[in-house]
Amino acid sequence: MILSTGCAKKTSKVDIGIVLPTKDEPRWIQDETRFQDALKNTNYKVEILFSQGDPAKEKTNVETLISKGIKVLILCPQDATAAAAAADEAAKAGVKVISYDRLILGTPSVDYYVTFDSIEVGQKQGQYLVDHATGKNNPLYLYAGALSDNNSFLFFLGAWQVLQPKIADGTFVIANSDKAKALQNKKDLTRDEEASIIGQITTNWDFNTAKNLAEANLAVAPANLKGNVFILAPNDGTARAIADTFAADPAIKSYVITGQDAEKPSIQYIIDGKQSMTVFKDVRVLVKDAINVAITYLQGGTPESTKTYNNGAKDVPSKPTPVQVVDKNNVKQVLIDSGYYKESDFTWH
Numbered sequence: 001m002i003l004s005t006g007c008a009k010k011t012s013k014v015d016i017g018i019v020l021p022t023k024d025e026p027r028w029i030q031d032e033t034r035f036q037d038a039l040k041n042t043n044y045k046v047e048i049l050f051s052q053g054d055p056a057k058e059k060t061n062v063e064t065l066i067s068k069g070i071k072v073l074i075l076c077p078q079d080a081t082a083a084a085a086a087a088d089e090a091a092k093a094g095v096k097v098i099s100y101d102r103l104i105l106g107t108p109s110v111d112y113y114v115t116f117d118s119i120e121v122g123q124k125q126g127q128y129l130v131d132h133a134t135g136k137n138n139p140l141y142l143y144a145g146a147l148s149d150n151n152s153f154l155f156f157l158g159a160w161q162v163l164q165p166k167i168a169d170g171t172f173v174i175a176n177s178d179k180a181k182a183l184q185n186k187k188d189l190t191r192d193e194e195a196s197i198i199g200q201i202t203t204n205w206d207f208n209t210a211k212n213l214a215e216a217n218l219a220v221a222p223a224n225l226k227g228n229v230f231i232l233a234p235n236d237g238t239a240r241a242i243a244d245t246f247a248a249d250p251a252i253k254s255y256v257i258t259g260q261d262a263e264k265p266s267i268q269y270i271i272d273g274k275q276s277m278t279v280f281k282d283v284r285v286l287v288k289d290a291i292n293v294a295i296t297y298l299q300g301g302t303p304e305s306t307k308t309y310n311n312g313a314k315d316v317p318s319k320p321t322p323v324q325v326v327d328k329n330n331v332k333q334v335l336i337d338s339g340y341y342k343e344s345d346f347t348w349h
Contacts (some may be wrong), residue, residue, distance in 0.1 A: 015044040017065030034287040055082035062086040076100040096297040109193035117320040120156025124256035139225040140172035175225040176217040210238035226251040236266035249308040277327040
């Protein structure tokens, strides 16, 4: 193994290997572009592969990159637990492993975690719903990401911390999860308790799953759980699917719905009044942070860390990237004026 690593170093064609989850979500295409842009003026060679939602393909992608002599792997896992095997292979080959955006679980082979503060994302989503609610007994529909993604737990945890006191005091009534209802007086959930709720409200990060679940929830909701409603949606793709479903129900008078990622279609939805907010995670900054960590490793250094995240086997060093709420009040200022998107990308009213 040492010999082959030595050979790989001499004949290295690729310095940094990047593996992203899927080409089917706009978020990851954006990341690919940002990585290419960030590295084009450096001497480092990069190769980016997509796993298309398949943990087996992800592992093959990692093995392919190892065979090309990478020294640093930036991996965003499709399945946080399954990805441990790929991280272990990379570590055995002497490759530094950077877990990107989602934490690889259950292995000491993760050197660094580049992430947005996922708990803060959930807190901002929850706070937005709280800030827009008045009176009591407001119907609250809860949705979450995939059980296989550790971020789903962090997002939900952050949202629950903010929402739970307002559920307990009667501001909100949980409309679509008896598991959450049973735990509504408990602010600090165990991982298993969280999993029981997420299992009931999971969208699996899939638009159709989100749409079907929202339709099923509305089909059985009594009149007092319709009217003016509040919806915790975990990301922009699921938010659009859920928003369309709620908008199509004549018994829904209005809805406030969360999102995250500032995807272009959702920014148009925000402008059009069809999505309330998104949590903007500036991928340019996250990509820059990931590249800086990778280059620090390539140069033999140790990247700066301000906190750690426990992945079940190790406290992984990290320096979380800040996030920002975007709604129709600040969308131009945050996304257009900063050059993240062009004004011409959208139809304005």
